[in-house]
Amino acid sequence: MFKLSEIREKEIININTGQRMGYVDDFELNLENGRIDAIIILGGGVGKVLGLFGKNSEIVIDWNDIVRIGTDTILVDYKNEISS
Numbered sequence: 001m002f003k004l005s006e007i008r009e010k011e012i013i014n015i016n017t018g019q020r021m022g023y024v025d026d027f028e029l030n031l032e033n034g035r036i037d038a039i040i041i042l043g044g045g046v047g048k049v050l051g052l053f054g055k056n057s058e059i060v061i062d063w064n065d066i067v068r069i070g071t072d073t074i075l076v077d078y079k080n081e082i083s084s
Contacts, residue, residue, distance in 0.1 A: 002069065012041060014078045015067055021059065021078070028060070038062050039074075 004027065012021040021041055028038040043057035059078070067075040 007039070007069070007074070010069065010072060010074045012039070012061070012074045012076055015075050016077065016079060021076070024074070025058075036063050039066070 008024045011023060013019070014021055022043075023041070024039045025042040026040040027036050028040065029035075030037045038060050041059040041061070043059060059080075061076050061078055065077045067077050069075075
C-alpha cells in the first residue's frame with residue numbers, strides 16, 4: 001500500500017524506450033469506485049518562455065499500464081510517442 005504523496009516522489013520510466021518521463025503531477029480519481037484511474041505528468045509545454053505564455057502538455061498514463069512501483073521509480077508500459 002502506498003500513499004499518494006509517496007507515489008509523487010518516484011520517477012516514472014517507460015519500459016519501452018528507457019526514457020525518464022518525469023514525476024507524477026496529478027491523478028485521475030474514480031470517486032465512485034474509490035480508486036486511481038490514471039497518473040498525469042505535466043510536460044514543459046510548447047513555446048514556453050520562462051514557464052509562461054505557452055501550452056502545457058500532459059501525459060496521461062492509465063493505471064493498468066503501470067508495470068511495477070519500486071522504491072524510487074515507477075515502471076510504465078507507455079506506447080504513445082513523447083515529444084521532448
